[in-house]
Amino acid sequence: MKRRIILAGGGHAHLAVLADWAARPLDNTERWLVTSSRHTAYSGMLPGWLAGIYRANELLIDLKPLAERAGARLVIADAVRLDVAARTLSLSSGDEIGFDFLSLATGGETDISNLATLGDRLLPVRPVGTFMERWSTFMERTVLTNTVGIAVAGGGAAGVELALGAETAIRRFFRNARVSLVTPREGFLSGHAPRVRTRALEELAKRRIDVHFAQAAGTEGGLLLSNGHFLPADCVIAATGSRAPRWLARSGLARNEDGFVAVGADMRSTSHDFVFAAGDIIDRIDRNLERSGVHAVKAGPVLAANLRAAIEGTELRQYQPRSRTLYLLALGDKRAILSWGRIVAIGNWAWRIKDWIDRSFVGRYTDLARHG
Ligand SMILES: Cc1cc2nc3c(=O)[nH]c(=O)nc-3n(C[C@H](O)[C@H](O)[C@H](O)COP(=O)(O)OP(=O)(O)OC[C@H]3O[C@@H](n4cnc5c(N)ncnc54)[C@H](O)[C@@H]3O)c2cc1C
Known part of the structure; x- marks a missing residue:
């Protein structure tokens, strides 16, 4: 049997x-x-897609031919x-x-319990495929306006990378664009070395991304912060971690x-x-x-x-x-912060390492699907 x-x-x-x-x-x-869904997205490349560095098909893996090679019945x-x-x-x-x-x-699942009131302005980062569709629609709809405000809720690696990627994306199209990052202070790149946090804050400041250390609650027009500020936003990307x-x-x-x-x-x-x-x-x-x-x-x-x-x-x-993990934080402009234990460095070369690792990962499975 x-x-x-x-x-x-x-x-x-x-x-x-x-x-x-x-x-x-x-x-x-x-x-x-x-x-x-039939395609699975390699999330490490999503901020690069947002920044316009990757095309959608470069981060999506088609599971149909892969399942066929594995002799598995695929049910969507x-x-x-x-x-x-x-x-x-x-x-x-x-x-x-x-x-x-x-x-x-x-x-x-992305935890959006405090943000649901935002309605259509809310873009949870998962499922990634839906996020990609909704971001594209948002950009098409907004491209004719002069001013745009984007907030990213969540200060983990995904939130920081997405804020930087979004800033690169909108800088090209809007004269008056503003990107904000909202995160509780203790959630900002938690688990990363203190020097990574410092370097990331410097990069965010250089790119004029406002960082608010606060809890955020969704309203119809933006985010109400626990420090009493109201942050108007046309779009709120929820990268609030996995529940x-x-x-x-x-x-x-x-x-x-x-x-x-x-x-x-x-x-x-x-x-x-x-x-x-x-x-x-x-x-x-x-x-x-x-x-x-x-x-x-x-x-x-x-x-x-x-x-x-x-x-x-x-x-x-x-x-x-392993006791130490190599982290590469993409900065949305073909640079990255590399950290490995106490070693922290930043540059274009670190991005090239990340790009190579990410492309190799997706390539391994697309090649397997195509050629076995
Ligand atoms: C923007 C972003 C950037 C990230 N960058 C990095 C990074 O650089 N480095 C890093 O280490 N981590 C990164 N992460 C975290 C990483 O994506 C996750 O830790 C990883 O995807 C978890 O893998 P998984 O197999 O558990 O789930 P996933 O890779 O999310 O896969 C889940 C799969 O299950 C399917 N699915 C979901 N619900 C159901 C259901 N009910 N029934 C059937 N199928 C279902 C989905 O369609 C998907 O195919 C990032 C996350 C995000 C959001």
């Missing part, structure tokens, strides 16, 4: 699993990929409910699929108090040994692991090996991240 494995989510963490299946067949299995739908006791996954299409093994990597997906709420799966799936170093659910998870959706019970593309990508090969091991009944591996 064939055993059915479902991958839920076609993003960073599952690409290595598809590559593994394409490289080595997994006997006696039926493989499915259930994901919201949202997973909307999981019942681990019954081993079923319900989809937005109304279908309910049974499984023997499940791997979850649907990423996080756990709500559709897992009544799944029966062990989750932490914020709703993230509890896994061990082997990426296996702590409550159900036939469920694995990786990427932004997880909480590692053995250590703190920040939610980043670096870890989603690097955990991918371990996840692939462990899905295979679970099916074949062999020993599982562990994903142990």
Whole structure:
């Protein structure tokens, strides 16, 4: 009897699993990929797209040919409910699929709870495909006006890069353009070295991006800040970090108090040994692991090996991240801030390293899809 494995989510963490299946067949299995859209966006290149450096097709990976190479059936739908006791996954299409093994990597949701009142002015950064469409529409609609105000809510790496990318984009078209970044002080590039924060603040100031250290609440015309200021905005980009997906709420799966799936170093659910998870959706019970593309990508090969091991009944591996991570923060003008441990440097050469890493990543999967 064939055993059915479902991958839920076609993003960073599952690409290595598809590559593994394409490289080595997994006997006696039926493989499915259930994901919201046919293309997955490599988020590290999104600020560069905003800045006009990349075309859309340079950061999008087509999952259809990749799934075909992996011998996986591709289903374009949202997973909307999981019942681990019954081993079923319900989809937005109304279908309910049974499984023997499940791997979850649907990423996080952008937390817009304080911003929803903004209505059409609000552009959550996830789902990335929708963000790209809405940003393009916004630019087309606004290009004939003289004045434009853009605010980015969220001061993590994504928020900072998007603010700088947006500034590059609108500088070309508008004489009176203003970009602001709103973030609680403790959330500004948290997890990065103090020197990275200092250099980033200098760059933001040079580009005349106003930084407001405050909490933001959405109103119909802009953002009301916790320091009492009102920030009018034609468009608010929400890069407010990942919140756990709500559709897992009544799944029966062990989750932490914020709703993230509890896994061990082997990426296996702590409550159900036939469920694995990786990427932004997880909480590692053995250590703190920040939610980043670096870890989603690097955990991918371990996840692939462990899905295979679970099916074949062999020993599982562990994903142990390196003690130091290389961070490259794009500045939206073909420069980047590089940091590795205590080393912090800035320049065009750092951008070229980032550009090479990012293009190689997307290229690896587009080549695999095309040529096997
Ligand atoms: C603008 C931006 C820039 C970033 N830059 C960097 C960077 O430079 N370096 C870095 O390390 N990290 C970066 N990150 C963070 C990084 O993108 C995430 O940590 C990473 O994408 C997480 O990978 P994942 O596999 O968990 O989810 P994702 O890559 O988000 O993939 C999720 C997949 O699941 C699908 N999906 C979602 N919901 C469902 C559902 N209910 N059912 C089925 N499918 C679903 C989606 O369509 C998508 O294909 C950035 C994030 C953003 C927003």
